Amino acid sequence: MKSLLLTIALAVSATYAGITRISNGEDAKLGQFPYQAFLQLNNEEGKIFRCGGSIIDKNWIVTAAHCTIGMAGAYVIVGMVQVDNKTQGTKYVSDKLVTNENFDHATLENDVALLHFPQDIQFNENVAPINLPTDKNEDLVGKKFIVSGYGHLGRDKPKANTLQYTELSVLDDSKCEKIYNHEKFDGTKICAKGEGGKSTCGGDSGGPLAKYEKDNKTLMGLVSFGKGSCEGHNPEGFTKVVEYTDWIKGKMAN
Numbered sequence: 166m167k168s169l170l171l172t173i174a175l176a177v178s179a180t181y182a183g184i185t186r187i188s189n190g191e192d193a194k195l196g197q198f199p200y201q202a203f204l205q206l207n208n209e210e211g212k213i214f215r216c217g218g219s220i221i222d223k224n225w226i227v228t229a230a231h232c233t234i235g236m237a238g239a240y241v242i243v244g245m246v247q248v249d250n251k252t253q254g255t256k257y258v259s260d261k262l263v264t265n266e267n268f269d270h271a272t273l274e275n276d277v278a279l280l281h282f283p284q285d286i287q288f289n290e291n292v293a294p295i296n297l298p299t300d301k302n303e304d305l306v307g308k309k310f311i312v313s314g315y316g317h318l319g320r321d322k323p324k325a326n327t328l329q330y331t332e333l334s335v336l337d338d339s340k341c342e343k344i345y346n347h348e349k350f351d352g353t354k355i356c357a358k359g360e361g362g363k364s365t366c367g368g369d370s371g372g373p374l375a376k377y378e379k380d381n382k383t384l385m386g387l388v389s390f391g392k393g394s395c396e397g398h399n400p401e402g403f404t405k406v407v408e409y410t411d412w413i414k415g416k417m418a419n
């Protein structure tokens with residue numbers, strides 16, 4: 166019985182993670198987030214799931230492992246901010262999903278994955294890669310980063326048609342440890358929270374948490390999990406990308 170309850174609790178948290186949208190965010194303009202990918206994945210049965218991703222190279226997009234695990238295929242649309250606007254965006258079909266070998270669905274450790282694209286992603290003013298972080302010793306606590314995504318607009322609200330974004334502040338891991346029992350904060354995650362109900366929600370998963378320094382943008386986190394109702398009451402967990410820069414570069418080199 167005990168193990169059954171545990172399984173249910175994890176399934177609930179995983180579901181939330183898998184469906185993670187931005188609540189109380191703002192509409193993005195075309196070209197504002199040139200690294201953002203709208204990601205659609207399908208399982209063997211053909212069921213479709215929405216996630217986010219970030220362009221890091223002409224043939225590679227990074228996302229969360231809980232988005233790719235068990236999936237049979239994926240495509241992205243880049244250079245778009247409105248899903249229903251057929252004049253925007255270019256579609257690329259992935260030929261390879263690379264889920265981190267050590268991804269743990271229970272603890273959401275190593276929640277990082279890559280999508281390979283055989284056709285080069287064409288860069289322009291609306292489509293461009295984001296830098297991977299390199300400084301493992303950078304203290305992130307107190308810093309403000311921008312999260313973006315096409316996830317749900319709030320609990321019981323529809324998925325976003327227009328790309329949403331908002332600002333979150335990084336908190337000490339201890340603030341998340343108090344709230345999350347299963348998802349381990351061991352230095353490989355970022356704990357971050359918005360103000361005034363700003364939050365990620367279902368469908369944002371795998372998307373970017375980015376640092377802006379003048380014109381230099383760096384991918385600091387990946388949307389991984391949250392708890393509550395997308396109302397920003399609790400801080401949320403993000404994969405700390407700098408801990409996986411070597412893994413990402415190793416996969417890209419092979």
Ligand SMILES: *[C@@H]1O[C@H](CO)[C@@H](O)[C@H](O)[C@H]1NC(C)=O
Pocket residue numbers: 195247250252253
């Ligand atoms: C669709 O996108 C184009 C290109 O950005 C824009 O000019 C047009 O106004 C958009 N249409 C709608 C209905 O928003």
Ligand SMILES: *[C@@H]1O[C@H](CO)[C@@H](O)[C@H](O)[C@H]1NC(C)=O
Pocket residue numbers: 296297298299381382383
């Ligand atoms: C931009 O950010 C990346 C990653 O943090 C860093 O390696 C690079 O030196 C930065 N470039 C500039 C011009 O600051």
